[in-house]
Amino acid sequence: DQQVKQNSPSLSVQEGRISILNCDYTNSMFDYFLWYKKYPAEGPTFLISISSIKDKNEDGRFTVFLNKSAKHLSLHIVPSQPGDSAVYFCAAGLTFGEGTQLTVNP
Amino acid sequence: NAGVMQNPRHLVRRRGQEARLRCSPMKGHSHVYWYRQLPEEGLKFMVYLQKENIIDESGMPKERFSAEFPKEGPSILRIQQVVRGDSAAYFCASSPLLGQGAGMNTEAFFGQGTRLTVV
Numbered sequence: 001d002q003q004v005k006q007n008s009p010s011l012s013v014q015e016g017r018i019s020i021l022n023c024d025y026t027n028s029m030f031d032y033f034l035w036y037k038k039y040p041a042e043g044p045t046f047l048i049s050i051s052s053i054k055d056k057n058e059d060g061r062f063t064v065f066l067n068k069s070a071k072h073l074s075l076h077i078v079p080s081q082p083g084d085s086a087v088y089f090c091a092a093g094l095t096f097g098e099g100t101q102l103t104v105n106p
Numbered sequence: 107n108a109g110v111m112q113n114p115r116h117l118v119r120r121r122g123q124e125a126r127l128r129c130s131p132m133k134g135h136s137h138v139y140w141y142r143q144l145p146e147e148g149l150k151f152m153v154y155l156q157k158e159n160i161i162d163e164s165g166m167p168k169e170r171f172s173a174e175f176p177k178e179g180p181s182i183l184r185i186q187q188v189v190r191g192d193s194a195a196y197f198c199a200s201s202p203l204l205g206q207g208a209g210m211n212t213e214a215f216f217g218q219g220t221r222l223t224v225v
Contacts, residue, residue: 006148034213043110043197043216044149089149094139094162098148 003027006090006097014105019077021100023090026071030092035064035075038087038099047088048075080104108133111180112198112217119224125185125192127220131200137161138181139214140173143195155181188224195219 005024013019025033031052036044050057050064050073057064063076077084082104090097111130119125131138140152154162155175166173170188175181185192199214 032212036216041218043199043218045216046213049213094151094154096141096149096151 004097010101021075036089110217127183129198130180135200
């Protein structure tokens with residue numbers, strides 16, 4: 001039973017454009033959501049989070065949107081940079097999604 | 107302030123041997139989490155521990171795997187009689203606040219992982 005799902009295993013965008021990564025969850029009890037970024041051969045690092053009392057949280061180029069009724073959240077990166085190329089994990093509670101490999105092409 | 111320290115970074119074991127993975131949490135953190143990443147897969151939660159207590163082990167395989175976080179010293183993930191399917195990256199994370207199921211409300215800080223290869 002996968003409570004947190006990232007349905008896109010990969011995403012490719014051009015430098016300077018927007019990257020949108022999506023995440024769905026099934027457990028309505030989740031009240032805090034996080035995005036982590038992971039480079040090869042390294043551990044995940046925290047990127048941005050959002051509490052269920054909000055619908056948007058912004059930090060520089062990164063914005064996370066939460067739609068509670070749809071049990072859906074998304075991470076927007078704009079403008080995208082080649083250094084953003086990594087695997088992005090959505091997390092809620094102790095559960096991680098499968099990850100989305102983002103590739104930003106110069 | 108040192109981050110989460112995992113050792114060894116790489117571990118090679120023959121089938122049937124035991125693997126011991128160590129994790130020292132960040133200073134001031136009393137909550138430790140272990141995750142496994144199989145090749146080409148995402149991060150799978152294994153176990154959540156506080157000092158001397160296992161809080162949630164719902165992700166731990168029923169046999170051969172055990173974890174502890176003693177009062178003194180690092181957390182240990184032990185895999186007995188390893189098989190090839192245990193080959194994976196094992197990540198440890200720590201946090202300063204209570205993390206429990208749907209109530210976790212803080213980010214976790216991850217170590218660089220231990221890559222276990224069973225030959």
